[in-house]
Amino acid sequence: MKTQQDFYTEEEWSGYIHFIFDIDRHIEKAFSNSIYAKYWLYCMLQCSLAWRVEDILDMPSLQIKDIGQYSMEWFEQNEFNSAMAWGIINTAKKFIEQDRVGKTGVKKHFIILNSFAVATAIGFIICEKHRQEVGALSLFGKFGFHYGTMARQLGPEIEGFTNLKATRTILSFANETASHMEYSGRAVNIASYMRSHIAGKTGFSDMTTTYLKSSFDEKELLSLPAKMGELGLFGWLYNEILTAMDEKHKPDREELIGVIREDIAPVRLEGYSGYFLQEQKKRTEIVAEIMACDTEDLKELCIGLRSGTRQGKKENIYCVKSCCQYPTSQGWELCGYAVPSIHALHVVGQEASALLDKLINMQGTAIDRERYSYQLFKLLTILKEAKKEFGEEFVSSFADYGMIGEKLNQLQNIKKGVE
Numbered sequence: 001m002k003t004q005q006d007f008y009t010e011e012e013w014s015g016y017i018h019f020i021f022d023i024d025r026h027i028e029k030a031f032s033n034s035i036y037a038k039y040w041l042y043c044m045l046q047c048s049l050a051w052r053v054e055d056i057l058d059m060p061s062l063q064i065k066d067i068g069q070y071s072m073e074w075f076e077q078n079e080f081n082s083a084m085a086w087g088i089i090n091t092a093k094k095f096i097e098q099d100r101v102g103k104t105g106v107k108k109h110f111i112i113l114n115s116f117a118v119a120t121a122i123g124f125i126i127c128e129k130h131r132q133e134v135g136a137l138s139l140f141g142k143f144g145f146h147y148g149t150m151a152r153q154l155g156p157e158i159e160g161f162t163n164l165k166a167t168r169t170i171l172s173f174a175n176e177t178a179s180h181m182e183y184s185g186r187a188v189n190i191a192s193y194m195r196s197h198i199a200g201k202t203g204f205s206d207m208t209t210t211y212l213k214s215s216f217d218e219k220e221l222l223s224l225p226a227k228m229g230e231l232g233l234f235g236w237l238y239n240e241i242l243t244a245m246d247e248k249h250k251p252d253r254e255e256l257i258g259v260i261r262e263d264i265a266p267v268r269l270e271g272y273s274g275y276f277l278q279e280q281k282k283r284t285e286i287v288a289e290i291m292a293c294d295t296e297d298l299k300e301l302c303i304g305l306r307s308g309t310r311q312g313k314k315e316n317i318y319c320v321k322s323c324c325q326y327p328t329s330q331g332w333e334l335c336g337y338a339v340p341s342i343h344a345l346h347v348v349g350q351e352a353s354a355l356l357d358k359l360i361n362m363q364g365t366a367i368d369r370e371r372y373s374y375q376l377f378k379l380l381t382i383l384k385e386a387k388k389e390f391g392e393e394f395v396s397s398f399a400d401y402g403m404i405g406e407k408l409n410q411l412q413n414i415k416k417g418v419e
Contacts, residue, residue: 008169012160019157020044021119026154030123031072034130038140039150041123046163048112048120050170053163059139060095062128064088070125083394085121090346090398092124111316111343286320286336305339316344340382342390342398349399352379356407360414380404 008016019025020043030037045056065087089112096110112120127139134141151159293301301310305318312319312335320337340348355376359369383404386395395401 006168016161023119028072030126036153037126037130038143039153041127044120044123046166048116050167053145057140057143061131061139062092062095064091064128067128083397085118087397088121088124089117312338316341345386345398348379348382352376352404356411360411
């Protein structure tokens with residue numbers, strides 16, 4: 001049985017986070033010293049990924065667009081914003097998720113927390129530049145990892161930061177949060193997913209006594225999931241849940257619903273009037289459900305969403321309901337209870353583009369095309385909400401927003417020709 005000393009406390013973890021993600025402190029040394037850069041990037045990745053050391057270090061080379069422009073001088077004179085960072089991380093994700101975990105052979109799940117994106121992307125850029133300079137085959141190259149060297153390189157503040165202890169802490173908070181909800185039967189499975197373990201015949205991985213802490217105090221349970229499980233959730237439903245928790249601020253329901261009527265250019269909105277009415281009716285019903293929940297239920301729901309334990313049918317799409325309301329449906333696009341995260345925008349963009357192709361090419365029956373149109377409306381609404389919250393440049397780092405706009409124009413021209 002593991003003891004308190006096998007896991008980081010909130011104060012210890014917070015101290016490491018503030019040190020590791022202090023860009024100004026590390027960036028210049030990382031550019032000038034490849035060993036320093038590798039240890040810095042390793043520590044940043046360890047704060048998001050519950051992976052073994054060898055799996056973190058076994059990263060492929062990254063084909064980062066325009067990497068030659070980035071230098072210490074460039075970062076001193078230009079702004080490196082969140083949208084640019086996610087462009088880098090999504091490029092890295094494409095290469096990294098092609099590999100398998102060394103010990104188990106399971107697909108790697110590469111998810112970087114939103115607050116860590118900018119610093120982590122800079123770390124990727126610097127390490128890839130160092131890799132190209134020496135012609136190494138992988139991102140970290142021939143790298144003799146050692147904790148003593150890491151402390152000598154980065155400084156005494158990083159002493160005590162280890163893979164096993166960090167991984168235990170990350171996995172245990174995911175497990176503990178799930179265990180306090182209706183997901184107790186899946187708690188170990190959730191932690192196993194983060195570490196990419198293979199489940200046995202029982203559906204559970206043999207990791208409980210090795211990695212998981214039995215319990216955390218109330219302060220840890222309520223504060224750390226928000227810090228460690230930040231998944232970039234957005235959208236009207238997620239914001240409504242947060243609003244419902246604040247009894248001092250309850251905006252007009254029609255004002256909330258009305259936001260979906262804003263700019264979905266270049267589509268003519270009158271063609272979607274029926275969809276707006278359907279969406280308004282459904283949202284009104286869901287809002288009523290949310291407002292009927294008591295504070296404790298809402299708190300548990302928020303913790304579940306932020307910790308990632310309320311996983312929906314599609315990766316990076318989460319669900320308000322503990323039991324699926326549409327168990328026979330293979331898709332998620334039409335479900336009003338879905339809460340998307342920024343990590344799902346790539347898939348949302350792909351599915352919207354594919355539906356546009358079907359509509360442009362007049363595929364299927366009239367009934368099929370009606371269904372495609374409604375699914376497209378739902379996906380465009382998600383992209384619009386992401387654009388409203390994060391900006392078009394940020395959304396474009398996940399989804400090809402420009403291409404979708406061109407296809408929408410093409411579809412609109414076809415409709416004009418038919419009329």
